[in-house]
Amino acid sequence: MLMVSNPNQRSAPDYGLFAITIALLCIGVVMVYSASSVRAYIQIGDAAYYLKRQVMWIIIGLSALYCTYKINYHRWTALAWPLMLFAVGSLIVVIAIGDVVSGSKRWIEFGFFNYQPTELAKFALILFFAVYFSRLPKDNVLTFNKGFLIPVFWIGIIDLLIMLQPDFGSFIVISGIWLIMLFVAGVRGEYLAGLLALGVPAAFVLAWIEPYRMRRITAFLNPWADPADSGYQTIQSLLALGSGGFFGLGLGQSRQKFAYLPANHTDFIFAILGEELGLLGTLTVLALFILFAWRGYRVALKASDRLGALLATGITSMIVFQAIINIGVISGAMPITGITLPLISYGGSSLAITLGSIGVLLNISANSAR
Numbered sequence: 001m002l003m004v005s006n007p008n009q010r011s012a013p014d015y016g017l018f019a020i021t022i023a024l025l026c027i028g029v030v031m032v033y034s035a036s037s038v039r040a041y042i043q044i045g046d047a048a049y050y051l052k053r054q055v056m057w058i059i060i061g062l063s064a065l066y067c068t069y070k071i072n073y074h075r076w077t078a079l080a081w082p083l084m085l086f087a088v089g090s091l092i093v094v095i096a097i098g099d100v101v102s103g104s105k106r107w108i109e110f111g112f113f114n115y116q117p118t119e120l121a122k123f124a125l126i127l128f129f130a131v132y133f134s135r136l137p138k139d140n141v142l143t144f145n146k147g148f149l150i151p152v153f154w155i156g157i158i159d160l161l162i163m164l165q166p167d168f169g170s171f172i173v174i175s176g177i178w179l180i181m182l183f184v185a186g187v188r189g190e191y192l193a194g195l196l197a198l199g200v201p202a203a204f205v206l207a208w209i210e211p212y213r214m215r216r217i218t219a220f221l222n223p224w225a226d227p228a229d230s231g232y233q234t235i236q237s238l239l240a241l242g243s244g245g246f247f248g249l250g251l252g253q254s255r256q257k258f259a260y261l262p263a264n265h266t267d268f269i270f271a272i273l274g275e276e277l278g279l280l281g282t283l284t285v286l287a288l289f290i291l292f293a294w295r296g297y298r299v300a301l302k303a304s305d306r307l308g309a310l311l312a313t314g315i316t317s318m319i320v321f322q323a324i325i326n327i328g329v330i331s332g333a334m335p336i337t338g339i340t341l342p343l344i345s346y347g348g349s350s351l352a353i354t355l356g357s358i359g360v361l362l363n364i365s366a367n368s369a370r
Contacts (some may be wrong), residue, residue, distance in 0.1 A: 013069065014365035017295040020175055020288055021065075021343065021358055025058055025275075027285060028344035034252050035272040036265035036346065050265055050346050054274065057348050061355030068359030072367065073308060076360065080131040083156070085126035090117035091161035098165070104338075105165050118170045119350040121158055123357050125178060126314030131184040134307035141186045146193045151182065169337030170280040175199065180317045181310060184300075220335035237268055237330050240275040241282070248278030265346045269337055270330040285344070286327065293320045299361055302368040312364050315357045319343075 029051070036050035046052075090108070094117045107114035129151060133141060141147040144289055155178050162171050182192060213336035215230035223231030223238075240256040243249065254275045257264045264272050274282045296316030303309040319342045326341040328334035340347060 011366055011368075012294055013362040014299055017292065017299070017358070017365065018362060020292045020295065024285070024288055024292075024343040026193055027288075028269075029054060029058065030251070031269055031273050031276075031344060032265050032346045034254065034276060035257050035269050038257050038259070040263065045059070045120045048138060053348070054346055054351075057351045058355075061352040064352050064356035065359035065362070068356045069362045069366070071360075071363065072179050073311060073360055073363045076127055076311075077131045077307070083120075083124040087117065087121040088157060088161065090115075091121060091158070091165075093117070095161065095164050104167055106167055118162055118165075118167060118171045118174075119353045121162070122170075122174060122177065123157055123315075123353060125154070125174065126311065126318065126357075128217065129178065129185070129246050130183045130307055130310035130314060133181075134305065134312055138186065144191065147185075147187050148182075151178070151187075152195070167338070169325070169339040172203075172337060173318070173325065173339060175203075176321045177317050181314050182322075185310060188208075191303075193309065207215055216335045218317050220332070223332070233268065233336060234332055237271040237331055238270075240271040241331065244275040244278040244281075246279045248274070248276045248281055250278050266340050267326070267336075267345065268330060269345045270327055270341050273344075274330075289320060289323045292316070294319070296361060299365040299368065303364055304368055308364040308367065312361055315361045318357065 008033040032054045033048065037047040040049040041047040094105050097108070099107050099109055099114070106118060107116050109115075132151065136146060141233055158174060159171055162174065179192065179196075204220050215226070219226060219230035219234055223234040225231060227235055235257055240254065240261060243255070250256075254264075254272050256275055257272055261268055269287070270282065271287065273312075277284075293316060296312060296319070300309045300312035300316065303312055322339055322342050325334060325337055325339045326345075329339070340350065342352070347354075350356060
């Protein structure tokens with residue numbers, strides 16, 4: 001039987017997981033500066049503008065990581081409902097008054113920084129599911145009402161609000177996270193299969209009713225059919241990766257960052273990394289995310305209780321799933337989704353929340369059964 005660890009008795013956290021996180025952050029700092037310097041100089045007159053802000057958010061994020069690491073993860077149970085309600089409220093607010101960027105309302109502006117409610121919603125949903133299923137008797141997990149219908153109700157609210165922004169990429173990420181968590185929690189396979197049977201066609205319908213989403217899908221299948229519009233980003237991304245070769249053109253030597261590749265310091269930073277550092281650089285980043293997945297799921301397997309296992313599973317899946325989607329988009333294996341590369345892409349509140357979540361993961365590792 002799994003026992004809850006004493007909050008006052010902790011061992012060392014998973015230093016390997018922390019080292020991987022720092023390595024990804026360091027790569028991110030270098031690549032954000034390299035990818036954004038031209039854009040920042042032309043638009044703002046300061047080539048280091050995005051670098052300075054990235055470093056600021058890393059400091060904020062590492063502070064959040066330290067604080068969440070110091071808080072025993074069992075204490076987060078008291079925040080499950082308040083955080084979920086706050087996340088839902090924030091998503092409603094961003095739909096009502098959020099800034100419109102590229103046709104979507106994803107950010108709420110607070111003076112010197114923008115807050116993206118979707119990022120908090122990811123962690124809130126993970127925490128909510130972890131607390132809900134950790135308190136639910138095993139027999140009830142297998143029932144339709146308590147084990148399936150209630151969680152799906154909250155999933156539906158979050159997904160609906162995200163689609164109203166609209167943010168199809170985050171919809172896919174969150175859907176992937178809750179599917180993994182429902183599976184790990186022990187929800188009946190036939191319920192999940194039925195949900196997939198309904199959800200996959202629904203996702204295609206959502207893509208079909210919005211012309212720009214359909215253009216992205218057709219561009220993914222054949223970007224050269226419309227090289228000046230819907231296929232432009234994919235083609236430029238592939239050109240960046242291809243021109244890098246094995247060793248790359250050299251740090252700072254990217255040609256695609258000179259106004260050829262849009263979002264080169266955010267969604268498409270992996271393409272610039274491949275161009276400058278080559279296949280060797282991309283494989284290094286890929287290896288780091290694989291190691292992160294291994295260490296993160298290892299924390300889940302070694303967790304002292306069901307709450308820790310579910311939290312660790314959700315947090316690890318959130319970061320790894322986003323990385324898979326982003327790298328898939330950059331390499332032309334998936335349609336463009338607007339998902340950034342965790343810990344590497346330029347980011348504000350998203351970076352801080354991600355690092356804070358990793359702090360929770362480290363606390364679980366420090367309180368794990370040995």
